[in-house]
Amino acid sequence: MIQGGASGKVVSYEMLVRLIRRRLFREIVQEEEGRGGAGGWLFPVLILMLLEFHSLSTAHEDPSYIQVGVILDMQSSVGKVVHRCIIMAISDFYAANPHYRTRIVFKTRDTKGEPLRALSSALDLLEDTELQAIIGPESIEARFLEVLEHKANIPVLSFSTSPFSNQSPYLLQIAQDETTQFNGIASMLESFKTTNVILIVVDTGNGREMATYIVSAFQKKNIYVTYTFLMSTSANNEQVREELRKLQTMQAMVFIVHLPPSLAADLFYRAKELGMMSDGYMWILTSKTTNLLDSMDSEAIKSMQGVVGFKSYFPASTELHNLVSKLRKEHYTLNPYIEFKELDYNGIWAYDAVYALAMAVESEQTSELASKDNSSATNGVSLLNHMLSINFHGLGGEFKLVNGRSISKAMEVVNVIGKGDRRLGFLMTTGEFLKEIEKPNSYSNHGMESIMWPGGTTILPKRRSLQTNGKKLRIMFPSSSRFPNLAKLNVDPRTNLSSVSGFSGDVFIAAFNALGYGVEVDVTPFNHRDITYSAVIDKIASKEYDAAVGDFTITSNRSIYVDFTLPFSDLGTATVARNAKKSMWIFLDPFSNGLWITSACFFLFLGFVIWFIEHPTNEEFQGSRRQQLGTTLWFAFSTLVYAHREKLQNNLSRFVFIVWVLVVLVLTSSYTATLSSVLTLQQIGMKDISTGLEGLSPLGGVAFDKLKVFNANLAKIYTAKDYARVLTSGGVDVVVAEIPYIKSNLALYSAADFSLIKTASTTNGFGFAFQKGSTLAREMSTQIARMREDGTLKAFEDKWLKRQSAVMSTDFSSPSPKILDVYGLRGLFLISGVSMVLALLLSMIHLVREKITMKKWRCIL
Numbered sequence: 001m002i003q004g005g006a007s008g009k010v011v012s013y014e015m016l017v018r019l020i021r022r023r024l025f026r027e028i029v030q031e032e033e034g035r036g037g038a039g040g041w042l043f044p045v046l047i048l049m050l051l052e053f054h055s056l057s058t059a060h061e062d063p064s065y066i067q068v069g070v071i072l073d074m075q076s077s078v079g080k081v082v083h084r085c086i087i088m089a090i091s092d093f094y095a096a097n098p099h100y101r102t103r104i105v106f107k108t109r110d111t112k113g114e115p116l117r118a119l120s121s122a123l124d125l126l127e128d129t130e131l132q133a134i135i136g137p138e139s140i141e142a143r144f145l146e147v148l149e150h151k152a153n154i155p156v157l158s159f160s161t162s163p164f165s166n167q168s169p170y171l172l173q174i175a176q177d178e179t180t181q182f183n184g185i186a187s188m189l190e191s192f193k194t195t196n197v198i199l200i201v202v203d204t205g206n207g208r209e210m211a212t213y214i215v216s217a218f219q220k221k222n223i224y225v226t227y228t229f230l231m232s233t234s235a236n237n238e239q240v241r242e243e244l245r246k247l248q249t250m251q252a253m254v255f256i257v258h259l260p261p262s263l264a265a266d267l268f269y270r271a272k273e274l275g276m277m278s279d280g281y282m283w284i285l286t287s288k289t290t291n292l293l294d295s296m297d298s299e300a301i302k303s304m305q306g307v308v309g310f311k312s313y314f315p316a317s318t319e320l321h322n323l324v325s326k327l328r329k330e331h332y333t334l335n336p337y338i339e340f341k342e343l344d345y346n347g348i349w350a351y352d353a354v355y356a357l358a359m360a361v362e363s364e365q366t367s368e369l370a371s372k373d374n375s376s377a378t379n380g381v382s383l384l385n386h387m388l389s390i391n392f393h394g395l396g397g398e399f400k401l402v403n404g405r406s407i408s409k410a411m412e413v414v415n416v417i418g419k420g421d422r423r424l425g426f427l428m429t430t431g432e433f434l435k436e437i438e439k440p441n442s443y444s445n446h447g448m449e450s451i452m453w454p455g456g457t458t459i460l461p462k463r464r465s466l467q468t469n470g471k472k473l474r475i476m477f478p479s480s481s482r483f484p485n486l487a488k489l490n491v492d493p494r495t496n497l498s499s500v501s502g503f504s505g506d507v508f509i510a511a512f513n514a515l516g517y518g519v520e521v522d523v524t525p526f527n528h529r530d531i532t533y534s535a536v537i538d539k540i541a542s543k544e545y546d547a548a549v550g551d552f553t554i555t556s557n558r559s560i561y562v563d564f565t566l567p568f569s570d571l572g573t574a575t576v577a578r579n580a581k582k583s584m585w586i587f588l589d590p591f592s593n594g595l596w597i598t599s600a601c602f603f604l605f606l607g608f609v610i611w612f613i614e615h616p617t618n619e620e621f622q623g624s625r626r627q628q629l630g631t632t633l634w635f636a637f638s639t640l641v642y643a644h645r646e647k648l649q650n651n652l653s654r655f656v657f658i659v660w661v662l663v664v665l666v667l668t669s670s671y672t673a674t675l676s677s678v679l680t681l682q683q684i685g686m687k688d689i690s691t692g693l694e695g696l697s698p699l700g701g702v703a704f705d706k707l708k709v710f711n712a713n714l715a716k717i718y719t720a721k722d723y724a725r726v727l728t729s730g731g732v733d734v735v736v737a738e739i740p741y742i743k744s745n746l747a748l749y750s751a752a753d754f755s756l757i758k759t760a761s762t763t764n765g766f767g768f769a770f771q772k773g774s775t776l777a778r779e780m781s782t783q784i785a786r787m788r789e790d791g792t793l794k795a796f797e798d799k800w801l802k803r804q805s806a807v808m809s810t811d812f813s814s815p816s817p818k819i820l821d822v823y824g825l826r827g828l829f830l831i832s833g834v835s836m837v838l839a840l841l842l843s844m845i846h847l848v849r850e851k852i853t854m855k856k857w858r859c860i861l
Contacts, residue, residue, distance in 0.1 A: 063103045066361045069125035071118055071136035074110040077295065078344050079137075082159075083108070084327060085347035086135065089354035097358075102365045104358055111137055126151055132383060133157065133357060135350065154380040155387055157353045159346055161288070162206055163213075163405075170384060173405040174353040175346065178210070178287050180408050181310045182217035184427040185256065185284055188308075190221045192282075192460060196773065197223060197254040198247055202263055203230035210258055226252065226773035231263055240270045248274065249543055250773035253461055254282045257289060264289040265300035272303040279455035285309035290414060293421060294342035304416045306454030312345050312396075313412040313426060313437075320395045323351065349406075352394035360386040410437055417452055424448040472522040473512075475547045476536050477505070479525030482719045483744040485800040487550040489525055498523040500549060503740070503800040507568045508549045508768060510792065511783035515776075528718070537562055540769050547770045553738065554764035563777035566784045567765030568793060570739040574759045576746065577734045578727040590674035592821035598829060599667060606660050607636030609836045613653040613843045620646045639664055652839040659835040663828050670820050720745050727754060738763055743801040 070086060073079035090104055107128075109121035118137045125131055133155045152170040161178040189197065199214060201207040207230065215225050227250060229243055244267075247255075257264060264285070271277055283306070290309030293301070314320065324343050331340045364386045391400045400407045408429045414421035425435045425448035432446065439445040450458045477500050478487045488502035500508065500523060512521065524545065526536060533552060540548050541561035554564045588596070611632040614621045621631055635646050639660060648654050717726055717735065723745045726732045734757070735742075742756060770777040787793040822829070 063101050064365055066102055066104050066132050066365075067128070067130050068104050068106055068357065069121075069128070069131050069134040070106045070108045071111060071121050071125070071134065072108065073113045073118075073137065074108075075112055077341070078292075078346060079111075081327070081344045081347045082136070082350045084330065085323070085343075085351045086354050088323060088326060089351040090358065093355055093358045097362075100358075100362045102358075102362045104354075104361060107131065122156075123151065126153070132361070132380070135353065135357075155357075155384050157357065159349065162210060169404060170380065171404060172387065172401055174401075175349045176287075176312050176406055176409060176411075179213045179217075180429075181287060181411055181427065182214050183220075183431060184310065184411065184433075185214075185286070186217045186221040186223055187431055188284070188433070189218070189223050189254065192254075194254050194282075195223055196226045196252065196775070196778070197256050198227050198229065198250070198252045198773070199225045199256050199258070200229045200231060200267065201258045202260060203232045207258065214256065214258065225256075226250065231259060231267065233263065235266075237266070237270060240266055241274065244270055244274050244276060246543065248276065249546070250771060250775075252773055252775065253280055254284070256284050256286070258286045259289055261289055261292045261296050261300075265296055265303075268300065268303040268307075277303065277305065277454045279453075279457055280461050281454045282461055283307040283454065287311045287411065290421075291345045293414075293416070295344070298419060301416065301419060305418075306452055306456070307416040308424070308451060309414050309416065309421065310411050310427065311414060313410050314345075314348055314396045315437075317395065320348070323395065348396045352396050352399045355394055356387065356390045356392070356399055359390055359392070363389075413448060415449075415451055422449075422452075424451060472520045473517075473547065474522045474524060474545045475500075475508075475549045476524050476526050476539065476545050477548075478550045479527050480529070482528070483551070483741060485747055486740060486744045489523070498525055503744075503796055504550050504568070504766060506796050506800070507784070507787070507793065508780075510796075511780050511787065514783045514786075515779055534558070537769060540771055543771055546774075547768055547776070549768050551740065551766050552769055554767040558769070561772065562769040563772055563774055564767035564769055565777055566781040567767050568784050568787075569766040570743070571765040572739055572759055572761040572763055573736060574739045574742040575734050575736050575757050576723070576727070576742050576754050577757050578754055587675060590671045590819055592819055594822045595820055595825065598822050602660075602663070602829060602832060603636045603639075604633075605833075605836060606639070606656070607632040609656055609840050610635060610648070610653050612840060613650045613656075614646075614648060616847070618646075618649050640668065650843075652843055656836050656839045659832050663832045666825070666828055670825075674820055720748050724749055724754075738765075740766055740801070743797075747801050 070083070072083050074083065086106065090106075094100065094103065107125065109125065111118040111121060122134065125134055131154060134152075135157045136159060152168050154170060156171050157174050158171060159175050160173055161175045163173075163177055163179055197218065199211060201211045201214075211225075211228055211230075215228075218225060227247070229247065231240065231243075235243075257267065259267060268277070268283075271283075277283075283304075285307055287310050290311035293309065293311070320343075327343060327347075328340045331338070360383060364383050367382070367386075388401050388404075391398070393399070397409055398407065410429060411427040413424045413427055413433065415424050425433050426437045428434055428437075433448050435445050435447065435449060451460075452458055453461055477489060477498070479489050484502060486502050487504050488500070490499045490501055491497070492499070499505075509521075536548050537552070537558050538561070539545050548562075552558075552564075554567055558564070591599070611621050611628065615628070621628060623631075631646065639657075648657060717723060723735055727735060735745075737745075739759060746754060746756060768777075768780055770780075784793070787796075
């Protein structure tokens with residue numbers, strides 16, 4: 001370098017050469033214009049040529065060597081291809097830029113396919129102070145990324161296709177993030193009107209992490225992953241086959257596969273054996289498999305016919321063609337008898353990454369030379385910043401890192417047909433699908449080409465043939481005749497085969513036949529005394545049977561383990577009670593017999609007391625014995641309606657009368673209230689009633705509390721006969737059960753016996769239970785909804801559950817209100833009796849004293 005004296009400016013040798021060139025060129029032009037000849041400028045041209053030659057020769061003097069670590073599995077074909085692409089990239093780059101002052105040299109570490117060796121190699125390279133960057137490995141475990149995020153202090157160019165936390169800015173993702181395709185797959189499924197899928201991922205930390213991203217992307221489109229098959233890397237053929245059989249019984253038709261090619265090949269071999277690559281199935285592959293589709297053997301491709309896949313898209317270019325030609329030529333030189341597979345996608349990403357790294361290193365070195373005299377090793381932060389600023393068009397399209405990750409690019413959608421794949425279209429970064437990437441604004445270009453699905457059909461599969469064990473739909477059905485009009489089992493005496501009927505049985509058969517599967521239904525009866533309804537649900541959940549049909553209540557807990565159809569019955573609970581008796585003597589019901597007799601005695605006693613007190617002085621209580629008896633009885637009983645005409649003259653009789661009026665007031669008021677309750681079936685308090693509950697129903701908790709029956713004496717009942725028995729005998733006052741049970745009971749007995757007095761929407765009704773993920777649940781729900789709309793469901797209900805002239809009341813009442821007895825009013829009668837006896841005694845004392853006084857006066861006279 002040359003130091004300027006006065007200005008202190010630093011002038012590089014290259015700058016000086018350029019200045020001399022310009023000066024000589026101007027002199028040549030001036031000489032040409034001045035002389036008009038061609039001979040005078042020969043000497044300056046020679047000088048210019050010498051300077052040019054000198055600059056080219058000095059460009060190669062003492063280049064700066066930058067060490068970069070490479071971690072690859074050199075035993076695998078992918079690792080070998082990536083390594084060759086790295087070597088070719090650096091060779092091509094410096095051949096195109098011979099004047100650059102930097103040269104990258106590689107330190108390669110062979111992982112031999114072992115994750116721990118890869119991690120150890122990375123840590124070893126990070127300890128090397130001369131190392132400026134690391135490339136690889138080609139397959140990365142989550143724990144490897146976690147260590148690098150905390151340890152890296154130089155740029156690490158990762159081939160990871162899964163997102164990472166990016167806690168360290170040095171970790172750069174050069175491969176395309178595979179999660180970008182998940183939203184595209186979800187959009188495709190949404191256009192197919194798919195709502196449930198089966199997810200198949202590799203059973204590793206990365207596989208499980210990807211499963212969470214897939215589920216999240218699908219949920220945004222209201223698409224639910226009903227089951228996730230975690231396929232072990234060590235699973236044998238029988239284990240894979242058994243898991244696929246389980247998936248068959250779920251009646252699922254859409255499968256999303258996120259597996260490496262080796263596991264994907266095993267999966268599709270077994271799927272084809274089981275007939276799962278036929279009509280009605282939809283298989284969608286992620287780029288984890290499709291990017292390496294060309295590396296799979298022909299038998300694997302043959303078993304994958306009709307599969308749709310997403311893979312990274314690299315636009316055709318001369319550079320890409322040249323690279324493939326070099327690799328093919330080199331491959332056949334070393335392996336003349338082995339077919340050359342297509343270029344691995346990791347190789348293209350590695351090629352572009354090496355190009356970007358070489359440009360960043362040169363840019364960083366130039367900046368260092370421009371800022372100080374002595375060139376030192378490149379700085380990690382500075383190289384990282386230059387790496388993030390690189391933007392060029394490489395083999396894989398535009399290369400640019402945003403927040404440490406490769407920018408999103410369009411993906412190719414392909415259909416596996418024949419010996420390879422056929423392009424269907426492109427998934428753009430905007431989320432839309434196009435047939436041709438060069439015509440984004442053409443209306444006819446939107447969407448994709450027609451898909452050839454498994455089985456060779458181009459029609460979008462809407463449903464598939466019902467897959468059941470033994471080609472029969474195995475259902476469990478109640479065998480006991482608890483409520484025969486709800487669930488009735490019929491056994492053919494000749495064949496000993498069971499069939500179902502009753503309300504639930506008829507609904508099931510009608511809905512299932514409408515699906516048109518043509519599959520025989522195999523009925524397995526069960527008795528509630530031997531197995532509970534919850535245990536039956538457990539058998540469906542464990543795949544022992546395909547469905548449960550009958551009076552199965554839909555609950556949130558059961559829905560965790562099985563899929564229910566829409567309810568085919570009424571929702572909620574109801575209360576049934578025996579009707580009040582209709583008798584000509586109903587007016588006597590408010591009082592007990594003892595109270596009637598006691599009241600009559602007190603009336604008579606009142607009349608006697610009043611007569612005894614008033615007879616001596618009151619003319620209205622005098623006369624013949626018949627008159628006195630009539631007056632006394634009239635006065636006593638007329639107090640009920642306060643219609644007496646006789647005036648009381650004695651204060652004692654007035655006192656007795658006032659107390660008795662209080663008794664009469666209470667008696668008449670109580671009688672009126674109780675008689676009104678008896679006649680209208682109304683009673684304010686229900687705290688002491690006896691209640692019967694359906695014994696096999698999951699009714700309880702909130703459902704029972706909403707009926708507002710507190711402190712009830714509960715009794716569990718199980719059959720329609722039990723309902724009638726406990727209500728008729730007075731064992732319970734009311735029975736609380738789900739509405740279908742109540743309707744079944746009312747349909748079996750006369751309307752004069754029992755009445756439905758209250759309903760409450762506290763349960764979800766009856767539904768058919770199917771295995772989790774079964775498409776039958778959704779399809780049967782559709783049929784139930786249709787039957788409800790067209791009146792078929794109402795016709796079945798009228799056939800089995802309708803009762804003529806059933807009484808319906810909206811009030812929650814008891815038909816047997818509490819009657820009044822002597823014990824309840826004993827205090828009132830005690831007060832009245834004491835007052836009468838006391839008045840009678842005082843009156844008798846007064847009469848005795850008067851007689852004694854009269855005798856004395858007679859003696860005196």
